[in-house]
Amino acid sequence: MRIAIGRLWQETDAFNPIPTTLRNFKAMDILYGNEIITQCENVGELGGFIHAAQEEPDVELLPTIRADAWPSGICDRETHQFLKQRLLQELRNTGSLDGILLSLHGAMSATDEYDVEGDLLTAIRDEWGKTIPLVISLDHHANITQRIMTSVTALVGYHTEPHIDMLETGYQAAKILFKTVRGTITPTMGRRKLPMIPQGDLCTTPGHPLAPFFDRIAVLEQTDTVLSACVFPVALVDTPELGWDTVVVTDNDPSLAQGLADDLARGIWEKRLEFLPKRQASPREAVEMALAIDGGPIILADRADATNSGARGDSTAILQALLTTQFQGTALLTIVDPEAVAAAIKVGVNAEIQLAVGGKLFTRNNPPVTVHGRVKRITDGKFTITGPMSQGVNANMGRTAVIEVGNISIIISEIGGPGHDPSLYRSVGLEPRDAKIVVVKSPFGFRAAYESFAQRIIIVDGPGAASSHLESFQYKYAPRPIFPLDANVTFKV
Numbered sequence: 001m002r003i004a005i006g007r008l009w010q011e012t013d014a015f016n017p018i019p020t021t022l023r024n025f026k027a028m029d030i031l032y033g034n035e036i037i038t039q040c041e042n043v044g045e046l047g048g049f050i051h052a053a054q055e056e057p058d059v060e061l062l063p064t065i066r067a068d069a070w071p072s073g074i075c076d077r078e079t080h081q082f083l084k085q086r087l088l089q090e091l092r093n094t095g096s097l098d099g100i101l102l103s104l105h106g107a108m109s110a111t112d113e114y115d116v117e118g119d120l121l122t123a124i125r126d127e128w129g130k131t132i133p134l135v136i137s138l139d140h141h142a143n144i145t146q147r148i149m150t151s152v153t154a155l156v157g158y159h160t161e162p163h164i165d166m167l168e169t170g171y172q173a174a175k176i177l178f179k180t181v182r183g184t185i186t187p188t189m190g191r192r193k194l195p196m197i198p199q200g201d202l203c204t205t206p207g208h209p210l211a212p213f214f215d216r217i218a219v220l221e222q223t224d225t226v227l228s229a230c231v232f233p234v235a236l237v238d239t240p241e242l243g244w245d246t247v248v249v250t251d252n253d254p255s256l257a258q259g260l261a262d263d264l265a266r267g268i269w270e271k272r273l274e275f276l277p278k279r280q281a282s283p284r285e286a287v288e289m290a291l292a293i294d295g296g297p298i299i300l301a302d303r304a305d306a307t308n309s310g311a312r313g314d315s316t317a318i319l320q321a322l323l324t325t326q327f328q329g330t331a332l333l334t335i336v337d338p339e340a341v342a343a344a345i346k347v348g349v350n351a352e353i354q355l356a357v358g359g360k361l362f363t364r365n366n367p368p369v370t371v372h373g374r375v376k377r378i379t380d381g382k383f384t385i386t387g388p389m390s391q392g393v394n395a396n397m398g399r400t401a402v403i404e405v406g407n408i409s410i411i412i413s414e415i416g417g418p419g420h421d422p423s424l425y426r427s428v429g430l431e432p433r434d435a436k437i438v439v440v441k442s443p444f445g446f447r448a449a450y451e452s453f454a455q456r457i458i459i460v461d462g463p464g465a466a467s468s469h470l471e472s473f474q475y476k477y478a479p480r481p482i483f484p485l486d487a488n489v490t491f492k493v
């Protein structure tokens with residue numbers, strides 16, 4: 001069987017004013033054709049597609065395009081149209097097809113289209129017809145829309161937060177597609193949209209409030225009838241179809257699929273208060289708490305400014321708190337600031353420098369901070385993620401400089417990068433295990449790599465476009481009322 005594969009992956013944070021452009025996609029290298037097979041064989045959902053196909057000699061994969069950008073603001077129109085048209089053209093170039101298998105994020109918005117994935121899938125259906133099997137994998141934070149549901153034969157989302165099952169998700173989606181093409185299964189889907197977007201503790205690991213739902217899903221997926229089930233806790237896109245979803249795919253049993261999706265949705269709604277954010281430490285409190293603890297490293301998770309959620313990554317709040325405190329040991333943190341990078345490169349390695357860093361683009365409660373330090377290192381900002389989440393992904397933060405300010409090392413980069421993985425610091429010669437304080441720009445994903453050696457983890461409540469205080473954002477298009485932004489939200493299945 002001839003199966004086209006491809007990937008378009010970007011998570012949009014509608015509250016980051018910096019647009020995502022073609023530069024962001026080119027930074028992570030847009031791959032075409034066989035480059036995808038050779039470079040992604042063991043990486044992410046595409047790796048899962050490839051592994052699944054390797055087990056089935058009659059499957060021929062026809063790779064099209066892989067376009068990834070790290071989470072950021074809304075995509076501009078030109079970039080969106082280029083990627084959409086290029087993916088469609090690459091699909092055409094594959095010739096006759098028995099099925100289409102795509103890895104999508106599910107929460108990508110562009111200035112000309114709030115539902116990039118739904119629009120793309122609709123275009124594929126229009127051209128390739130209603131019957132060709134079309135299966136997609138999605139990020140856990142996808143925003144499921146009507147157009148996605150009516151276009152796909154089946155969909156599979158991640159089952160983990162931190163996301164450590166990208167390859168397995170791709171594998172599961174591929175197997176569903178291959179069986180559908182053979183006619184051994186007939187996927188049917190049920191879905192329930194919830195009027196809720198809380199952004200508290202959403203880990204799926206034991207002890208966290210989403211864990212029991214994924215335990216239930218694991219049991220369901222062991223049955224022959226349930227092909228896939230998922231919960232999608234979205235929040236930071238702003239669309240008329242915003243809201244968490246449950247989606248269940250069964251083998252030729254639509255009423256079971258709908259019943260299970262409804263059951264999951266009902267259970268989640270009943271526990272909605274558990275998904276609200278707990279009180280978090282202010283940047284000042286977080287630094288004081290960290291310094292009161294013996295040993296290290298103490299991980300300060302700057303979740304509001306998380307580049308992993310699409311925030312800008314230029315918050316100065318923790319830096320300010322560190323600069324006003326004397327402490328033993330070292331602190332590592334990152335700030336996105338292309339102007340400061342250019343200034344550091346201009347003076348060169350080992351030069352002393354006075355710089356205003358951060359706070360230039362996302363300015364609310366976030367002024368630039370002037371530091372006096374030494375340029376320790378300059379790199380191209382490229383590295384490979386080695387931790388369990390996004391393992392093997394080639395990241396690119398643009399030109400990057402390490403500025404040493406006393407015992408604080410500030411990694412200044414042109415664009416945001418994977419804020420969850422120690423490989424970011426290691427790529428510039430810094431070892432998080434040896435530091436007293438390590439700032440990570442990730443709400444949950446950092447736990448996958450850092451939890452095993454962190455002395456303590458402190459969630460920080462700073463400014464930023466990924467704050468869990470959703471009431472601080474101006475949602476323009478989201479359906480109202482919605483929990484927790486409004487009182488008296490009702491939900492009935």
Ligand SMILES: [Zn+2]
Pocket residue numbers: 139140141163
């Ligand atoms: Zn996600």
